[in-house]
Amino acid sequence: MLQPIRPVIRDGDLYLPGVDLWLDPANSRPTAFVSHAHADHIRSRHGSVLCTPQTAALVRLRIRKFRATTLAFHQPVQRKGYTIRLISAGHIFGSAQLVVESPHWRFVYTGDFKMTESLTCEPAEVVPADCLLMESTFAHARYSFPPVTDLRQRIVDFAAQTLAQSKTPVLLGYAIGKGPELVRILQLGGVPVVAGSEVMRAVHVYSRFGVPFDSVDTWWGRRPHAALVTTPHAWARTIRNREEWRVALATGWATDQPTFDSLQYDAMIPLSDHADWPGLWQYVEQAKPRETYVIHGQAWPFARALRAKGYEARALLTEDDQQP
Numbered sequence: 001m002l003q004p005i006r007p008v009i010r011d012g013d014l015y016l017p018g019v020d021l022w023l024d025p026a027n028s029r030p031t032a033f034v035s036h037a038h039a040d041h042i043r044s045r046h047g048s049v050l051c052t053p054q055t056a057a058l059v060r061l062r063i064r065k066f067r068a069t070t071l072a073f074h075q076p077v078q079r080k081g082y083t084i085r086l087i088s089a090g091h092i093f094g095s096a097q098l099v100v101e102s103p104h105w106r107f108v109y110t111g112d113f114k115m116t117e118s119l120t121c122e123p124a125e126v127v128p129a130d131c132l133l134m135e136s137t138f139a140h141a142r143y144s145f146p147p148v149t150d151l152r153q154r155i156v157d158f159a160a161q162t163l164a165q166s167k168t169p170v171l172l173g174y175a176i177g178k179g180p181e182l183v184r185i186l187q188l189g190g191v192p193v194v195a196g197s198e199v200m201r202a203v204h205v206y207s208r209f210g211v212p213f214d215s216v217d218t219w220w221g222r223r224p225h226a227a228l229v230t231t232p233h234a235w236a237r238t239i240r241n242r243e244e245w246r247v248a249l250a251t252g253w254a255t256d257q258p259t260f261d262s263l264q265y266d267a268m269i270p271l272s273d274h275a276d277w278p279g280l281w282q283y284v285e286q287a288k289p290r291e292t293y294v295i296h297g298q299a300w301p302f303a304r305a306l307r308a309k310g311y312e313a314r315a316l317l318t319e320d321d322q323q324p
């Protein structure tokens with residue numbers, strides 16, 4: 001008889017007993033599921049890794065010899081008597097949720113996810129879950145992002161207006177995820193784009209898997225007659241004279257009070273790759289979990305909010321959450 005899958009914290013990482021699988025572990029583990037290619041989800045060498053082919057290709061941009069067992073979305077595989085499959089998380093290109101099933105029990109781990117549509121990744125899929133393990137990065141009512149179509153227009157307007165002032169617009173975001181998304185938004189808005197080398201490498205991987213981009217030139221440090229999409233790090237290390245540029249940062253944290261850091265940008269645009277407060281609830285209402293475990297960000301308050309609505313819910317703290 002297969003035991004129902006429920007997550008536990010073991011030595012600081014998320015672990016699924018029964019199917020014997022570690023979830024996005026920070027420490028080196030025998031068998032790890034890696035939900036997506038952001039650097040904070042693949043920091044150690046593992047005995048074997050399960051992820052999507054897109055995630056493996058993106059991780060190889062950083063770790064050349066990265067080896068993984070890849071699983072396309074919806075392709076089932078058996079492990080310890082359980083059926084495992086991956087479904088889209090809608091977070092970034094290749095991001096996956098993990099579904100582990102036995103005859104009378106379905107466990108789902110969302111990884112990072114968002115419910116709004118994207119121009120560069122498949123939308124999140126929601127399946128009914130007996131046991132749900134979900135992230136809660138933006139689990140507070142103050143995080144309710146504007147419609148994504150409005151945000152795209154804001155990005156295109158920012159770039160077009162800056163170019164009209166004979167200045168150069170710069171859109172900053174992570175190389176994987178936000179960067180290629182910004183390139184697509186600008187291209188569809190009719191704005192010429194160049195991209196920093198890290199963003200370009202991601203764009204090439206996306207293109208190989210069929211995401212349609214118009215041609216993009218690589219930025220080599222000169223001021224282009226186009227919008228520039230690059231990472232905050234590459235930008236800070238290259239540009240000294242800020243006069244001729246206007247800089248926007250795309251981040252879900254843009255809805256927070258301005259901080260010393262955020263004041264260095266000319267605009268903050270709350271384009272996020274995570275679910276906002278309504279998105280988190282939308283997910284839960286569709287998945288209808290019998291039991292919910294919450295990780296990251298606002299795990300305690302969100303678990304409490306779920307319980308107040310009649311859900312059985314508790315927060316789990318990983319090693320990362322415990323660090324100051």
Ligand SMILES: [Zn+2]
Binds near residue numbers: 036038091112
């Ligand atoms: Zn991520």
